[in-house]
Amino acid sequence: MNVFNSLTRRNGELAPLSDNTVRMYTCGPTVYNFAHIGNFRAYTFEDILRRVIQFNGFKVKQVMNLTDVDDKTIRGANAAGVALTDYTKTYKDAFFADLKALNIQPAEVYPAATDHIPEMIALVEKLVEKGVAYKAPDGSVYFSVRKFPGYGKLAHIDFDHQQTGARCAADEYDKENVGDFALWKAWEESDGPVGWDSPWGRGRPGWHIECSAMSMKYLGETFDLHTGGIDNLFPHHENEIAQAEAATGKEFVRTWMHCAHLRVNGEKMSKSAGNFFTLRDLLAKGWTGREIRYVLVNAHYRQGLNFAFSALEDARKSLERIDRCVDALAEKAAGAAPAAEAPAFAAKALEDFTAAVNDDLNTPKAFAALFELVRESNSALASLQPGQAAAVLEVFRRMDSVLGVVFFGKAAKAEVPAEIQALLDERAAARAAKNWAESDRLRDAIAAAGWVVKDSKQGQSVSKK
Ligand code: AMP
Ligand code: ZN
Numbered sequence: 368m369n370v371f372n373s374l375t376r377r378n379g380e381l382a383p384l385s386d387n388t389v390r391m392y393t394c395g396p397t398v399y400n401f402a403h404i405g406n407f408r409a410y411t412f413e414d415i416l417r418r419v420i421q422f423n424g425f426k427v428k429q430v431m432n433l434t435d436v437d438d439k440t441i442r443g444a445n446a447a448g449v450a451l452t453d454y455t456k457t458y459k460d461a462f463f464a465d466l467k468a469l470n471i472q473p474a475e476v477y478p479a480a481t482d483h484i485p486e487m488i489a490l491v492e493k494l495v496e497k498g499v500a501y502k503a504p505d506g507s508v509y510f511s512v513r514k515f516p517g518y519g520k521l522a523h524i525d526f527d528h529q530q531t532g533a534r535c536a537a538d539e540y541d542k543e544n545v546g547d548f549a550l551w552k553a554w555e556e557s558d559g560p561v562g563w564d565s566p567w568g569r570g571r572p573g574w575h576i577e578c579s580a581m582s583m584k585y586l587g588e589t590f591d592l593h594t595g596g597i598d599n600l601f602p603h604h605e606n607e608i609a610q611a612e613a614a615t616g617k618e619f620v621r622t623w624m625h626c627a628h629l630r631v632n633g634e635k636m637s638k639s640a641g642n643f644f645t646l647r648d649l650l651a652k653g654w655t656g657r658e659i660r661y662v663l664v665n666a667h668y669r670q671g672l673n674f675a676f677s678a679l680e681d682a683r684k685s686l687e688r689i690d691r692c693v694d695a696l697a698e699k700a701a702g703a704a705p706a707a708e709a710p711a712f713a714a715k716a717l718e719d720f721t722a723a724v725n726d727d728l729n730t731p732k733a734f735a736a737l738f739e740l741v742r743e744s745n746s747a748l749a750s751l752q753p754g755q756a757a758a759v760l761e762v763f764r765r766m767d768s769v770l771g772v773v774f775f776g777k778a779a780k781a782e783v784p785a786e787i788q789a790l791l792d793e794r795a796a797a798r799a800a801k802n803w804a805e806s807d808r809l810r811d812a813i814a815a816a817g818w819v820v821k822d823s824k825q826g827q828s829v830s831k832k
Pocket of ligand 2: 394578
């Protein structure tokens with residue numbers, strides 16, 4: 368499996384350091400608001416990544432942090448007049464519901480920053496002991512970027528043109544303003560009740576130290592893979608490297624991967640620009656999580672993706688095409704065991720699919736292989752034996768273990784309660800007899816029980832309202 372490593376700026380083999388498990392850290396949400404679909408572009412990219420790793424037979428240990436203390440969460444909680452933990456809980460809960468709605472596999476660990484303050488203080492103490500961090504007159508502790516020779520290696524910063532000695536307390540800044548960054552921020556009036564005692568007085572951790580401390584706690588001092596959106600690369604990830612490597616003297620992370628932004632009219636989708644849709648906005652407009660996931664994972668993760676409603680419409684049509692094919696295959700297979708060998712066209716499609724995902728997660732090519740399978744299946748359908756149809760379905764399943772869009776939501780079908788199934792059977796009989804009034808009456812009865820019937824050429828399907 369080959370991926371593009373932002374550190375070396377080259378494609379390289381991704382293989383775990385130990386026990387067949389890829390240890391992976393992904394920068395998670397700042398829980399001060401609902402995540403927007405730009406954020407979910409990053410989380411779906413990471414989901415595809417972990418699924419491709421598993422597709423290749425490795426295990427994954429993924430850690431995703433929840434930033435529940437920073438400038439934005441504190442501002443939000445204090446403005447709302449509620450405790451920080453109460454304020455962030457709403458958005459943590461919403462985030463997990465959204466992940467589910469997008470069929471994103473859960474990470475193994477979701478550490479919250481506020482549960483790891485002692486680990487962060489210990490790391491800052493270590494950096495102070497080593498002489499790479501110092502307490503400034505304002506009571507905050509800063510990392511001295513000049514003391515870490517490797518500073519700039521991820522973002523490829525030309526240091527000769529940088530001014531030195533400046534200090535930056537904000538969590539985010541640009542390459543033109545490189546300066547010493549805050550590891551620990553002294554308490555200020557605007558922090559209100561938020562703060563922890565430390566060897567440097569009351570205060571709170573900087574955003575960057577949070578990820579270094581929690582990643583090393585759960586994944587070790589050197590681990591395989593670290594990911595995020597491209598905006599995380601500098602300064603956040605650069606600072607994470609500096610903090611971790613200055614403290615341990617060891618390589619922090621072997622492979623770094625970053626996804627390009629989701630844009631709107633050519634501009635990065637972001638809260639501050641106000642050009643965003645939350646997942647909830649789109650669900651309320653009648654789009655499904657499955658359709659939104661399809662749009663997000665369809666583009667190559669390193670290519671910019673412009674959000675447009677026409678892409679959702681295309682996704683809806685493409686998914687209907689996939690559904691028709693898969694339903695027809697299922698009908699043909701009629702519960703038969705898969706044949707030992709899949710038809711040649713299916714084996715070829717799987718081979719192309721595998722090559723695509725192992726070539727730096729080339730999802731556009733992977734989808735092309737999936738649609739090749741749809742096309743070939745449709746034309747071969749009449750001549751397929753049930754066992755062969757079942758074998759083709761297995762290939763769809765294998766592809767979908769990575770894409771997560773083909774069978775997404777279909778499980779509900781298998782869980783249709785007996786009484787609903789009885790109504791469905793009655794309705795199928797009514798329709799066969801062209802008794803449309805009875806068919807409509809049964810549809811209403813099914814709806815009253817909380818289920819929605821959809822009719823297609825392959826017959827009726829049902830899903831929960
Ligand atoms: P934040 O909550 O702002 O810390 O962002 C959470 C994650 O979403 C990070 O990995 C960001 O890099 C990523 N992100 C934010 N905006 C976008 C966007 N428009 N497109 C893709 N990823 C984004
Ligand atoms: Zn982070």
